[in-house]
Amino acid sequence: MRSLIGRSFDAVALQEQHKRRRNCIGITIVSILLCCVLFYFAYHWFLNRQFTSHSVTSTMKVQDDKMVHYRSFESGILRYGRDGASAISDKGQTVWNGSYDMATPKADTCGSSVVIADIGEKSLYVYKGSEDKGASFRVDYPIVQACVSEQGIVAVLTEDISSNTIYLYDLFDDSDKLLAEIPTNVDDGYPVSLDIAPDGSSIVVSYLCVTTGIAQSRVAFYNFSDVGKNENCFVGAHNYNDKMISEVHFWDNDHVILFAEKGFAVWENMKQPKAVWKKSFSGEIQSAVVNDSYVGLVLKEGETESRLYLYGQDRERKLAINVDSSYDHVEMSDDEVLFYTAGSCTIYRTNGVKKYNEQFKSKISAFFPGKRHNRYFMIQNSKVKVIRLK
Template sequence: MEEQELEEDKIDRKPKRRLYLLVLLVIPIAIFLAVMVKLSDRYGQFDSYEVISHFDISKSSTLNYTEFNGGLVSYSQDGASYLDAEGVAVWNEAYDMQSPKVRMAGQRLLIYDTKGTTMKVLSPEKEEGEIQTNLPIVRADVAADGTVAAMMQEADTGYLNVYKANGTQIAQGQVHLSKSGYPMDLAISEDGKRLAVSMASVKKGVLSATINIYDFSEAGEGKRDNLVATFQYGDSLCPEIEFFSDGSLVAYSNHKIHLIDASSEPKEEETIRVKQEIKSVMTGEQTLGFITDNEDSTARYLHVYSQSGKEKYKKKLDIGYTQCRFLTDEEILITNKENLRVYNKLGGVRFSYDFTDGITAFLPTEGRQEYLLIYEDQCERIKIQ
C-alpha cells in the first residue's frame, strides 16, 4: 500500500516539475523579447511611416507651430490656438503682437511680443494670465510654475522684472548699459528660483561677456539684489544661455561652452573648447548639442554632450539644415523642410525621410514612435516604421 502511494506521489510530481521548468524557460524569453522591443523602439532605424490620423489646420504662411503637452500650438501675430493630440480645439487666444516668440517649461507656455509690451502665460487647459509691461520687451522666459522673467530696455537702461503668471510683479532691477553692457539673453530656471542674464560689453576695444546669476530662494537672501555669482569671459560673447532641468546653466560662445553648476554658490564646472566656429546650438533637459563646420567648410558635424561636459557623440551630417532641436532629451531633429533626420542618444539615425512636398514642422508626441507631421494646411499623426 505504501509503495503504491509513493508511486502515485512520483507521478503527481512530474507535471509540477514540467510546469516549473516551463515557467523557468518562458520568463527569460519574455524578458528577452521585452528588452529587444524596448531597444528596437529606442535605437531601431526607421525610414517610412503610417498615418494614424489627420486633421485640417488653417493655411497661412505667417503661422508658426510648436508641440505642447502632446498636442499642437499654432501662433501668429493675431493669436494662438491649441489642439490636443486628437485635433480637438482646447483654447483659442486672440492678441495683437508684431513679433511673437514662444518659450516653454513643463506645463506652461509663454508667448511674448519682441519689442512689444504683451506677454501671455498659458497651460494645456486655459490662459493663466496676461502681463502688460511699460517698456518694450527684449527677451523673456517662463518657469514651470508660470513665473515669468522679462528683460526690457529704454534708452541706455535695461530693466529686469519677474512676474507671477497673473501679472503681479515680484522682483525688479536695473542695468545701466554704459556701465554693465548690453543685455544679450536671459533664462529662468524650471523651478523659477534662479535667473541668469548674459551681458555684452566692450572694454578697451575688446568684446567681453558677463553672466550674472540671481537666486530668489534662501540662497539669495542677504545677497545684494539676490546676486549670487558673476562670471566674466574676455574676448567672447555669450548670446545664448539656458538652464538644464536641475538648475545648472550652460552659456554658449563662438568657440567655447561654459557649464555652471546649480550649487548655492555657483561655480564653473567645465568648459568645452571647440576648434571650429559653433554655427547652431540646442539644449535639452540634461544634454546639449551644437553644429560646426569642418576645417574646409565642406561638411557639418553634430556634436552632443552631457550637461557635465562629457562628449556623447560626433556625427557628420548628410543634409543641409534650417532647423536643429531636441525633440526629447534622447532625440535630435535635423531638417531643411524636405530632408529630415532624427538621431537617437547614441548618434544613430532613428528616422530618415525625404519629402516630395516640403513640411512645415515635425514635432514629438507622447505616443510610442509617434510624431506630428505638419504641412501648410494639414496635420498628420504618424507612426514611424
C-alpha cells in the same frame, strides 16, 4: 508490517515524482531563458527599427502667413502669430486659444506655461495651464526678451535710451504682479541672453561688454530666495574674456548651461553659483538643443557633413555621430534628435541609430515630435498634420 514489494513500489513512485519535478523545473528554466532571449531581440528590434514613410492620422486646416510660428509645447504644439496663439493636442485638436495684437511676437514655454512678447514693443500675453484664460499686460519700455517659468512667472528684459531693466512678474497674482526689478547700466554691458529657472527662483543673464576695444562676456546670476535678498537680488557674476556667451539655458532649477561659439560651460548652485564642468571644441557650434537628460551640439565637420554630440548631466559623452549638414532646423525630444528642411526629415535615436528618413513630395514648414509612440506633427500646405511613422 508492509511487504518489501510495497516498499519497492513506493520508492519507484518517489523517484518518478522527483523526475517529473526536475523535468518541470528544467522546462520552466528553459522557458524563462527563451522569454529573455525573445525579449532581448524584440527590444533590440524596437530600438533599431527604421522607418521611411508615414501615414496621416489627423489633419487641421489653418490660415498661415510668414509671421505664424510653431514650437513644441507639452504633448502637442504651440501655434502663434500676430493676432493670437493656440495650443494643439497630439490628436490635432485645439486645447486653448488666446487673442492679442502684436507686430513681432516671440514665444517662450516652460511646462504648461507660455509667454508671448511683442519684441520692440510693450505688450505681453501669458497663459498658464491651470488658468482658464490667458493674461495680457503692458510694460513701460520696449521689450528685448521674455521668458517664463513653470508657474507662469515671467522675466522681461526691457530697454530704454540709457539702460536695461529686468522685471519679474506674476500676472496671475492680483495683489502684487511685480515681484522684482533689476536695473542694469552701461558698466554691465548689453544683455544678449536671458533665462529663468523652471521654478522661477533664479535668473541668469549674459552681457556683451566692450573694454578697451575688446569684446567680452559677463554672466550675472540673480536669486529671489532669502539668499538673494540683497540689493538687486545679485548673487554672483563671471567674466569670460576669451569667449562670447551667446545663449544661457537652465537645464533644471539648479543647473544652467552657458553656450559659447566653440563650447559650453555648466554652472550649478544658483544661490552660490560656481562652474562645475565645461566642454570645448575646435570647430564652431552650428546648433544647440537641450532637454531634461541631454545637451546636444552640432558642429561643422566639412562642406557636407556635421557631427552631433550628446552629453548627459553626468558629464559623459553619450553620442558622437556624423550627420548631414544641409538641415535648416533641429529639435530634440526625450530620446530623439530631429533634423529637417522644407523637403526632408531625418530622426536619430540617442543610441545613434537613424530611425527615420524621408523626402517629402510637398514642402513642409515645421516638423515636431509628439509624446505618443511614433507620432509627430508636420506643418504642410496650411495644415497641421499628426502623422504616424511606418
